[in-house]
Amino acid sequence: MSQPAGPLAGLRVLDLTRVLAGPTCTQMLGDLGAEVIKIERPEAGDDTRGFAPPFWPETKESAYFLGVNRNKKSVTMDMAKPEAQAILHRLLETTDILVENFKVGALAKMGLGWDQLKAKYPRLIYCSITGFGQTGPYAPRPGYDALIQAMGGVMSLTGEPNGSPQKVGVPVADLFAGLYGCIGILAALNHRTATGQGQQIDIGMLDTHVAWLANQGMNYLSTGENPPRLGNQHPNISPYQEFPTKDGYIILAVGNDPTFERFCKAFGQDHLLADERFATNPNRVANRDLVTATLTPVMKSRTTTEWVAALEAEKIGCGPINTLADVFADPHVQARQMTLEMQHGSGATVKVIANPVKLSATPPTYRSAPPVLGEHTDEVLSGLLGMSAEDIAALRAKAIL
Structure with a gap:
């Protein structure tokens, strides 16, 4: 039986992201049915392809990359070259959503900034995910998860009372930024349905980090005192x-x-x-x-x-x-089908963590495993843009692809 179309089926996403925050956002869109075209650097690809060990057995892929890149088509392209930028503009003619996490101003130098695209593609939804957002004194700075956890205050709250500040053991600053970006995109899609107009979504990791300080942030705002580190105790409930x-x-x-x-x-x-x-x-x-x-x-x-x-x-x-062994062996986790196996382009079978969103009519779909670098370059350029094999070979010979 074929999988039901996801709620975002028919939408096309141009994914200009790498590492974790942006790919988290675009994988969610892909799981919900959107076609995601991931642009990667020739030969190197997304940085996380090299975030290893561990590599998945019998593949050259890092476990890190496999975690946030399913349901995507990998196209290699040197975006710094005008020929590649021209191809991206052709793709944008049929793109609904662009997601990027370049440093502020970097895409504008390639003619791909929001201000340069919004008039030409008025229905485009353009989501920018950066460390500090598009405005403010820190906007030019690069953003890293541990840095955001430190600057965003959660490290001052985490750890034993007499110990040193601690970051959370998974990169929550990246993950929350990606998920907030996805929420923004879904809101912008609803707005576009009503008005026909796209818009830019400006996600700053520090902003999203401050937003999820939640009860602890409110505890500070109500008292003016930084909540103490309490180890594993709750600040407002005991025991x-x-x-x-x-x-x-x-x-x-x-x-x-x-x-x-x-x-x-x-x-x-x-x-x-x-x-x-x-x-x-x-x-x-x-x-x-x-x-x-x-x-x-x-x-x-x-x-x-x-x-x-x-x-x-x-x-x-x-x-x-x-432990994680306990988690993945837990009968409830298994009953909720929180892992699945996918056939990877290398020929190996890879196991990934499933999407937790349970939709009764249009559940997440798992159409393709995280791609091998450049796995879909020819397919996208020939199938979507009608480029001939000779044209593609010529671009490859110039190191554009």
Whole structure:
């Protein structure tokens, strides 16, 4: 049975991105059905093709690249050359969305900036993803995930109370920028449906990072004080943290007072309910060290597996602290089909992480594996632009392709 067309089927995306933020955005568009044409540098390609080890077994592809480049057609092209720019303009005639993450002003030097394209292609949706956005004093600076995590404040919130600031273990600044970019594109598509007009979407990684500071950002704005690093504890709820068990660790998430009361009555801690320091969540937060010290020996009395079973029976939030091996072996993760295998252009089968968006009528589709460098150059230039084999060979001989 053929896969249903995605909600973005029929739309064409010109992908001028590399590394992670931009490719995250364009892979989401591809998963939702759009045709994504990824432009890469001849011979070198996207930087992440070389972000290894690890390489996927029996291929020359990095695991990093494979993670964010499925459902894309790879076309190699030296964009600095006028002949390549002319080809891009021909592609833009039938392009709905352009996504780029060049430094501010770099594409304008090639005649491909928003101000140069908007009049010629009035329906074009042009999404720019950069470290600091198109305006402001930092706009010319390059953006890197760790740099944005540092400047965006999350590192001041992450880590043990007496330890050093810590970044998150995955590049969340890149990922959030890509997803916010995708949200902006979907909004711009709706606007274009209503008006016929495209627009530019200006995504700055620092902006998106500030936006997802969420409760901690609001905690600062309401008090003027930087929230302290709390390790794995929650800044506004207690107990909501990791505890040692008899054989490991567990996360205990007591989200409100009725849940804490249920915990105490189920596990022999009724006496705590008569203690004002434990009676309400604000009081438990104010006395978090006492809460931790009091509950630690209780939690050490059972194994992690025993606690998960007992707490789930009482409908109290909890969970083991899984390794990635545990995650991908988890029966729920497997039931939700969060990995899939795809046939790669090298001939090998690669396993990738699935799209988490579950749509009842138009679910994400997995039409093609992350491409080999330049895998679709001839197909796109001949099929979309009608170029002959001789024309393509001539461009290749000039090192344009």
